[in-house]
Amino acid sequence: TNEITPDEIEKLRAHYIPQIAAYWKAITEMTGMSVAAGIYSTSTGQFIDYDRYELGREWEKIKDGAT
Numbered sequence: 001t002n003e004i005t006p007d008e009i010e011k012l013r014a015h016y017i018p019q020i021a022a023y024w025k026a027i028t029e030m031t032g033m034s035v036a037a038g039i040y041s042t043s044t045g046q047f048i049d050y051d052r053y054e055l056g057r058e059w060e061k062i063k064d065g066a067t
Contacts, residue, residue, distance in 0.1 A: 018058060024055045
């Protein structure tokens with residue numbers, strides 16, 4: 001779906017962080033475990049990981065209605 005070039009990875013990363021943060025938060029809450037999250041770009045062959053701190057910040061923005 002997202003046919004991008006390697007130089008557009010940051011754009012893809014930014015596009016999906018709200019969705020990944022929501023999934024991350026839900027699974028963290030359901031399991032009570034530390035959860036890692038990321039996406040795989042098939043068009044570039046790259047795994048894009050997000051650290052828990054940036055996911056936490058993004059979740060706070062979602063929760064506060066800022067996204």
